[in-house]
Amino acid sequence: MKTKENILKPKNPEKSQLLKVAYREMIKIFISEYPAEKIPEYISENVTGFGTTKDEKIIGLNQFIELIFLQYQQSKELGVSVSYEEFSIHEWENPSGNLHLFVSILNLFIENQEGVNKVEFRLSALFEWNSPSWKLIHWHGSTPVNVENDAWHLTEWKKKNEELERKVAEQTSDLIQKNLQLQKAKELVEDTLKELKDTQAQLIQSEKMASLGELTAGIAHEIQNPLNFVNNFSEVSNELLDEMLGEIENKDFDEVIAICQDLKENLGKINHHGKRADSIVKGMLQHSRANSGQKEPTDINKLIDEYLRLSYHGLRAKDKSFNSDFEMDFDETLPLIEVVPQDFGRVILNMFNNSFHSVSEKKQSLTTIDFKPMVAVSTKNLENHIEIIIRDNGNGIPEEVKQKIFQPFFTTKPTGQGTGLGLSLSYDIMRFHGGEILVDSEPGEGAQFKLILPKIKL
Amino acid sequence: MKILVVDDEQDVKTLFEQRFRKEIRSKTVDFAFAFSGKEALEYIEKLDHEAILILSDINMPGMSGLELLKEIKQKELVPKPIVMMISAYGDEQNYNTAKSLGADEFLTKPVDFKLLKEKLQLN
Numbered sequence: 001m002k003t004k005e006n007i008l009k010p011k012n013p014e015k016s017q018l019l020k021v022a023y024r025e026m027i028k029i030f031i032s033e034y035p036a037e038k039i040p041e042y043i044s045e046n047v048t049g050f051g052t053t054k055d056e057k058i059i060g061l062n063q064f065i066e067l068i069f070l071q072y073q074q075s076k077e078l079g080v081s082v083s084y085e086e087f088s089i090h091e092w093e094n095p096s097g098n099l100h101l102f103v104s105i106l107n108l109f110i111e112n113q114e115g116v117n118k119v120e121f122r123l124s125a126l127f128e129w130n131s132p133s134w135k136l137i138h139w140h141g142s143t144p145v146n147v148e149n150d151a152w153h154l155t156e157w158k159k160k161n162e163e164l165e166r167k168v169a170e171q172t173s174d175l176i177q178k179n180l181q182l183q184k185a186k187e188l189v190e191d192t193l194k195e196l197k198d199t200q201a202q203l204i205q206s207e208k209m210a211s212l213g214e215l216t217a218g219i220a221h222e223i224q225n226p227l228n229f230v231n232n233f234s235e236v237s238n239e240l241l242d243e244m245l246g247e248i249e250n251k252d253f254d255e256v257i258a259i260c261q262d263l264k265e266n267l268g269k270i271n272h273h274g275k276r277a278d279s280i281v282k283g284m285l286q287h288s289r290a291n292s293g294q295k296e297p298t299d300i301n302k303l304i305d306e307y308l309r310l311s312y313h314g315l316r317a318k319d320k321s322f323n324s325d326f327e328m329d330f331d332e333t334l335p336l337i338e339v340v341p342q343d344f345g346r347v348i349l350n351m352f353n354n355s356f357h358s359v360s361e362k363k364q365s366l367t368t369i370d371f372k373p374m375v376a377v378s379t380k381n382l383e384n385h386i387e388i389i390i391r392d393n394g395n396g397i398p399e400e401v402k403q404k405i406f407q408p409f410f411t412t413k414p415t416g417q418g419t420g421l422g423l424s425l426s427y428d429i430m431r432f433h434g435g436e437i438l439v440d441s442e443p444g445e446g447a448q449f450k451l452i453l454p455k456i457k458l
Numbered sequence: 459m460k461i462l463v464v465d466d467e468q469d470v471k472t473l474f475e476q477r478f479r480k481e482i483r484s485k486t487v488d489f490a491f492a493f494s495g496k497e498a499l500e501y502i503e504k505l506d507h508e509a510i511l512i513l514s515d516i517n518m519p520g521m522s523g524l525e526l527l528k529e530i531k532q533k534e535l536v537p538k539p540i541v542m543m544i545s546a547y548g549d550e551q552n553y554n555t556a557k558s559l560g561a562d563e564f565l566t567k568p569v570d571f572k573l574l575k576e577k578l579q580l581n
Contacts, residue, residue, distance in 0.1 A: 221517070221546065228568035229469055235571075236476045243479070262476055269469055316517060320551045325520035372520075 016093060016100060019127055019134045023102055027123065029068065049136030058136060081111040084121065094161045096168060098129040126160060203421060221313035222280045226273035233266045233273070240266070279306065295433075297336035298344070300386065300453070301379055304328070307345050308377060311352035315360070322360045324373035333381045337453055339433055347426040347437075351390045351449050352377075354422070358394025358447065365395075385435070388451040397441040405439065459578070460505075462490045464498040464514035464526065465544075477571045481580055495521025499529055502539070510539040511578070513565075516552045517545075524555055531560045542577075544569060 051059040051067065059067065075082050085107040092101040101124065108121040126138035137160070240259050247255040308326060315322050352375065359373035373393065380387040397405065404410045408424040423437075430437050434454045441447040463474055471491045481487045492498035495518060502510070512530065516523035527541055542563040543556040553564060563577060 224546065224567070225467065229467075229473070231568055232473050232477075232571075233469075236473065240476065240479075265472065266476070269472065273469075312519060313517075320549075320555070323519070323522045323525070 015097065015129065019100055020091075022134065023125065023127075026125075027104055027106075029064075048130070048133050049139075051136070051139040059139075079112055081109075083109045083111070085109070094164065096164065099161055099164055100127045100129075100134065101125070102127075128160070128164070204425060221317060222309055223277045226276040226280075229273040230270050230277075233270045237263055237266045237270075280310070293340060295338040295340050298339045298341050299334075300337050300339070300344075300388065301330040301332070301334055303341060303345055304330070304348055304377055304379065304388065307348040308352050308375075311349055311356060315353070315356050319360070321364075322356070324356055324359045324363075324375055327374065327376040329376070329378040331379045331381045331386075334379050334386055335381070335455060337386060337455065339453065340429075343429045344433065347429050347451065348388075350422040350426050351451070355390055355392035355394065355447070355449075358396075359392050360394075362394045384456070385452050385454045388453070389448060390451075391446060391448045393446040396443040396445055396447050397439065398443050402439060402441060406437070459487050460490065460508055460510045461487055461578075462492060462498060462501060462510055462512045464492045464495065464512065464518070464523065466493055466515065466518040468493065470515075486580060487578075494518060495523065495526035495529075498526055502530065502533070502535070509537050512539050512541045513544065514541065515544045515567075516549070516556065524552065524559060527556060527559045527561055 049058040049060070051064055071082070088105045090103040090105075093099065104123040104125075106121045106123060108119040110117045110119065122142050124138070124140045124142075125136060127134040128137050129135075240263055244256055244259040244263075247253075247259065305328060308328065312324070312326060355375040356373075359375060363371055363373050371393075375390070375392045377388065377390050380389070401412060405423050406427040408421055410424070427437055430451060430453075434456075435452045438450040438452070439447065440450070463470060471489075474489055474491075475482065478487055478489065482489065490501060492501050495514075498512070498514065499521075502512075514523040514526055521529075523543055527543065530539065530541060540562045541560070542565060543553075543561045544565045544567055545552045545556065546567050556564065565574060565577075
């Protein structure tokens with residue numbers, strides 16, 4: 001058997017090899033090297049379709065077997081014996097490697113009583129890759145023409161190729177379209193993300209302003225008090241000067257000296273209370289201004305003292321029925337700690353507000369006057385970190401609530417009364433400082449928040 | 459006249475001592491100071507039928523001035539002390555509560571010492 005192979009280099013050799021093997025099996029079946037009843041055994045899984053009708057409908061395996069039987073039968077009836085000899089196989093594959101054309105030239109021997117007739121016969125088959133197998137889309141037998149100029153098949157091949165290229169182009173355009181859609185979706189997601197970030201920033205700002213609102217009344221009290229002292233001590237000093245002049249006239253110099261000492265003390269007090277008001281205003285401005293994010297060495301005890309008073313007086317001013325005792329137990333050996341003061345102040349303020357709210361709620365819910373609301377804060381200087389413990393004897397935190405208190409927007413307060421961001425932001429702020437918040441509570445007995453801050457400069 | 463001043467601010471003591479310098483020297487008044495409601499109650503309990511004027515701030519941590527007022531009124535002390543409450547400026551709510559609890563007199567912060575002296579008939 002003479003076989004000439006003319007193979008254009010396949011794009012995907014493995015894929016093309018599968019087809020070549022399958023195609024050869026088909027040719028062998030067609031030229032009756034295999035008995036028809038055994039055909040299914042030789043059918044390759046790599047190919048679907050076994051021929052086409054005139055109108056190019058694909059013939060399935062059963063139809064193919066029937067066709068082979070018919071061929072035997074016809075030969076028998078006509079008293080002819082038909083045999084083929086493969087001469088050459090030409091192959092083409094399109095650039096994308098999805099279309100493969102075989103043109104086989106066979107010698108057809110028709111033997112009857114008169115002798116043997118040899119006819120050249122051409123078998124062409126066009127396969128399309130239809131993952132995971134090749135699908136026969138055109139199958140045609142005819143007398144040969146020069147395969148190099150096989151206009152019909154090449155046209156057919158070209159047509160199919162163009163169709164495929166068009167499909168590819170369509171798919172490409174589809175992909176471009178989808179890509180555009182994806183791009184738009186991406187932009188939408190990015191816009192949404194930006195909006196979310198803006199909203200988050202707004203929420204943080206509004207939480208800040210809400211806590212500032214809670215502070216305002218406390219601030220008014222905390223400024224009014226020192227101002228009262230400044231006014232009172234300056235007035236009394238004025239009076240003392242008049243008295244001193246009188247005492248000078250009386251020549252009671254012991255009394256003059258006593259008045260002088262009082263005056264000196266008063267000036268000291270005026271200065272002290274002036275500074276107190278000054279520090280409150282500065283603290284308020286620091287609390288509300290945009291976060292500079294700058295850490296600075298901070299006297300934590302002083303910061304706690306200020307914010308505890310602000311919280312207490314803020315709540316007092318808002319709710320006249322509210323009252324609680326508070327205790328401060330500061331470790332005087334505490335070093336300056338690197339914190340962003342306004343941020344850390346917010347954490348402290350939040351803790352105190354929560355504690356005072358909690359004891360206040362308990363007081364209101366209890367009819368016994370035995371309950372004495374108490375919020376206590378202490379600081380401790382440890383080897384590598386400092387600890388701030390804020391304890392209250394309020395209602396405590398139930399276990400199911402404890403697990404959620406640091407989640408954003410989680411609040412036990414009625415709608416509109418809490419942003420649900422206080423503890424969540426506090427948690428973030430503590431993490432930013434390399435510290436943490438630990439919560440412990442005996443429901444009904446009170447709660448304890450432990451803030452841990454590292455001493456090292458981050 | 460025995461006057462008990464109740465305020466959580468320590469400097470109030472200095473202020474009163476200076477403002478009433480002459481009166482203290484002439485022993486017209488005798489001041490005592492308490493820095494919380496609890497301290498004030500302890501002081502009152504120690505007194506034995508001594509006439510007293512109590513001058514208390516309302517806004518104090520722990521036992522507030524109002525709670526102190528309530529306690530004093532419940533004690534039915536003889537002779538009855540005069541209770542003068544000092545409230546923050548514009549604090550209508552506390553003013554009304556103190557009035558309903560039986561406060562005898564009111565002052566608004568910042569304390570006008572001339573007015574206080576007039577009320578105490580020291581001028």
